[in-house]
Amino acid sequence: MPQWSIKEMLYSILDTRFSLILFICLSANGFSQESNTLQSKLDRFLLSSEFKYASVSITVVDYETSEHLAQVNPDMSIIPASSLKLLTTLSAVELLSDTFQFVTRITHDGYIEADGTLKGNIYIEGTGDPTFGSGKFREEMDFEKLFPRIAKAITDKGISCVDGYIVADESEFNAFPISPSWQWNDLGNYYASGAWGININENEYKIIFTNRSTIGRRPSISHHYPYIPNLVFSNEVSVDSSHTGDQAYIFGGPYNYQKRIVGTIPQGNKSFTIKGSIPDPPLFAAYFLSEKLKERKIKTGGYKTEYYPKAKSQRKLITRIKSPYLIDIAQAANYDSNNLYCEAILKAMGKKKNGEATGQNGIAAIRGILRKFGVDHKALNMEDGSGLSARNNISSHLLADFLQQFTKKKGIEYTKELLPKAGSQGTVRGVLRNSPAQGHVWMKSGSMNRVLTYTGILQDSRGNWKTFSIMINGFDVKYRVMRSKVEKMVGWIYRY
Numbered sequence: 001m002p003q004w005s006i007k008e009m010l011y012s013i014l015d016t017r018f019s020l021i022l023f024i025c026l027s028a029n030g031f032s033q034e035s036n037t038l039q040s041k042l043d044r045f046l047l048s049s050e051f052k053y054a055s056v057s058i059t060v061v062d063y064e065t066s067e068h069l070a071q072v073n074p075d076m077s078i079i080p081a082s083s084l085k086l087l088t089t090l091s092a093v094e095l096l097s098d099t100f101q102f103v104t105r106i107t108h109d110g111y112i113e114a115d116g117t118l119k120g121n122i123y124i125e126g127t128g129d130p131t132f133g134s135g136k137f138r139e140e141m142d143f144e145k146l147f148p149r150i151a152k153a154i155t156d157k158g159i160s161c162v163d164g165y166i167v168a169d170e171s172e173f174n175a176f177p178i179s180p181s182w183q184w185n186d187l188g189n190y191y192a193s194g195a196w197g198i199n200i201n202e203n204e205y206k207i208i209f210t211n212r213s214t215i216g217r218r219p220s221i222s223h224h225y226p227y228i229p230n231l232v233f234s235n236e237v238s239v240d241s242s243h244t245g246d247q248a249y250i251f252g253g254p255y256n257y258q259k260r261i262v263g264t265i266p267q268g269n270k271s272f273t274i275k276g277s278i279p280d281p282p283l284f285a286a287y288f289l290s291e292k293l294k295e296r297k298i299k300t301g302g303y304k305t306e307y308y309p310k311a312k313s314q315r316k317l318i319t320r321i322k323s324p325y326l327i328d329i330a331q332a333a334n335y336d337s338n339n340l341y342c343e344a345i346l347k348a349m350g351k352k353k354n355g356e357a358t359g360q361n362g363i364a365a366i367r368g369i370l371r372k373f374g375v376d377h378k379a380l381n382m383e384d385g386s387g388l389s390a391r392n393n394i395s396s397h398l399l400a401d402f403l404q405q406f407t408k409k410k411g412i413e414y415t416k417e418l419l420p421k422a423g424s425q426g427t428v429r430g431v432l433r434n435s436p437a438q439g440h441v442w443m444k445s446g447s448m449n450r451v452l453t454y455t456g457i458l459q460d461s462r463g464n465w466k467t468f469s470i471m472i473n474g475f476d477v478k479y480r481v482m483r484s485k486v487e488k489m490v491g492w493i494y495r496y
Contacts, residue, residue: 038070038496042489046072050485054475057396060493061404063412063457063465070493074397077379078473081446082337082427083399083453084387089330089418090406091366092345096352098327102129102344104198106150107315108159116160122300123315124285125169126198128357129323130344133200133285136332137324143201143226143288146321151292153319162300166290168282169306170197173347175358177254179384181391188250188259192388193277195343197357200278200285201226202340207250209265209272212239222271228284230257240264250276280305331418334444335426339386346385359384370398373405387446396469399455404467407457412465416442419456422490428454432487436461437494443468450474452482460494468493 038060046056058072068074092100104127110120126132135142140149177194178187186192193203205224212219217239224231237248248263257279265272278284286303293300323329326345333341343359350361353368363382370377379395407415420426423438428445431454432438443456455469470489475482 036496038492041492041496042070042072045485045489048485050475050477050481051472052476055473057471058469058489059396059400060466060468061400063404063407063467066401066404068397069466071397075379075395077381077393077395078471079390079448079451080387080392080394080399080453080455080471081448081451082387083444083446083455083469083471084382084385084392084394085333085337085342085446086419086444086455087366087382087394087399087402088342088346088362088385089333090403090415091369092349093327093330093418094369094406094409095349095365096326096345098325098330100326100348102127102132102323102348104129104132104321104323106153106318106320108157108318109311109315110164112158116158118159118162118164120162121164121167122154122159122162122289122318123167123169123306123309124198124282124289125172125312125315126196126282126285127172128195128197128199128344128347129321130195130199130202130338130341131323131329132198132321134202136202137328141321147288147292148295150289150319150321151296151298154293155296155298157318160298162293162298165301166286166293166303167306168198168286168304169309169312170282171307171309172351173197173357174307175347175356175360179343179359179389181383181389183390184253185249185251186388187253188256188276190275190277191339193281193340194254195340195347196281198282198285199340199344200281200288202338203278203281204275205231205278206273206275207233207261209237209274212265212268212272215239215241215267219265219272224276226284226288228257228278229287231279232258234258234260236260236262238264239267242267246272246274248274250274252279255279327418334418335420337427337445339388342386343384370402373402373409375401375405390448396455396471399469399471400467403455403457403469407465407467412457415457419444422456431483432490435487435491435494437491440494441490443490446471447479450476452479452486454486454490458490458494460496466493 057076059074060070105125107123133143177196190204207224208222209219210222252259282305290303346362347357349365351357353365354361379398381393383389383391419442422428422432422441441458443454446453453471457467
């Protein structure tokens with residue numbers, strides 16, 4: 001055994017203590033750094049009781065490198081709700097081009113006699129334009145202003161009498177207007193109108209209630225607008241306290257003119273309006289045009305719809321109406337979470353890809369775009385284009401990767417234009433209001449019963465761009481509680 005001097009022993013002890021202290025400091029520093037990573041933040045956060053019964057899928061992707069910066073069950077396929085609109089709209093501008101336009105043609109067959117009598121029919125030839133007769137983009141395209149102009153174009157052709165019908169030719173969309181997996185309690189309401197070969201006024205009408213001053217009382221229906229022939233209501237609505245909001249639901253799907261209204265509307269002294277889905281938009285369009293021709297003293301043989309037109313090539317053009325550009329429709333669909341726009345876009349994609357304007361062909365087209373972008377689409381089960389179906393399933397991995405690949409191709413500024421800015425625009429204007437991330441995040445939200453999702457793009461605190469998707473299903477806490485939790489996660493994606 002070596003003989004150490006007292007001096008050597010002291011140096012040895014001091015060296016050992018220094019090494020131990022250095023080890024502890026380095027270990028603590030390493031633990032501190034690891035505990036402040038985005039992944040560790042998410043992992044610890046999801047241990048809280050609010051997520052106990054929830055299914056969670058989260059993916060964060062570096063825009064430049066495609067690296068997954070953080071992930072939680074990234075391949076878990078769950079309900080996306082309206083976040084699915086992002087996949088539909090962005091795929092549409094990729095496949096159809098951002099300058100694509102729907103075109104509605106007003107035509108006639110037969111011939112015009114010397115006295116102005118048309119020996120034939122007048123046709124509204126739809127291509128599924130979801131903005132036809134809607135004033136959201138241009139006021140003059142509102143159906144109350146558009147249809148008088150169409151009537152004038154008919155008289156300008158020298159037609160003073162129609163010895164035939166006003167025909168709504170809806171043959172462009174040869175599939176049922178709604179998804180078969182939509183819930184029955186949604187179908188009579190404005191947001192579940194479906195996409196038809198001819199859409200008008202965004203396929204919605206308003207029901208105006210009065211006499212709602214007494215809680216528990218049944219309010220009376222003043223009228224509905226626009227007027228739809230043969231539409232009748234079974235009113236089972238009652239008045240609830242003033243803070244409860246619109247809790248009324250309209251039952252009755254496509255072609256059903258007998259609507260049942262149940263639920264509650266809030267107490268108040270003024271009228272209150274709810275919105276329903278027009279039972280047969282093409283037929284209503286034919287009816288409305290016939291009414292505008294009547295105002296010009298032009299008689300017709302009536303109005304009807306047509307699914308399997310004959311001799312279409314022999315018709316003569318009267319006028320045509322073009323929709324806004326697809327990029328503007330896609331932006332509005334994401335800003336306002338408009339289901340009709342997405343369903344019409346999906347069928348238009350199907351027409352472009354496979355020759356038939358069906359939802360299934362549109363979904364096949366989207367799968368083709370995912371393959372083109374090199375994105376694994378096996379986690380996708382798509383039932384519609386809007387996300388209204390509870391049978392839609394998708395992973396956060398797929399959404400975040402798709403958005404990253406789309407942005408790489410189209411550019412950050414282009415993608416930002418298609419998504420609302422959190423804290424100020426669209427359905428996410430109330431999100432991240434008090435977060436440092438406000439003004440740096442563009443995203444699409446999705447929600448339904450026990451479902452909350454956000455998918456988008458952000459520039460983090462260091463100036464780096466990321467795409468992300470956060471999807472939570474099956475939570476048992478109030479929506480506002482879960483929203484605050486998800487907002488905190490978006491904040492961390494911005495910060496770390």
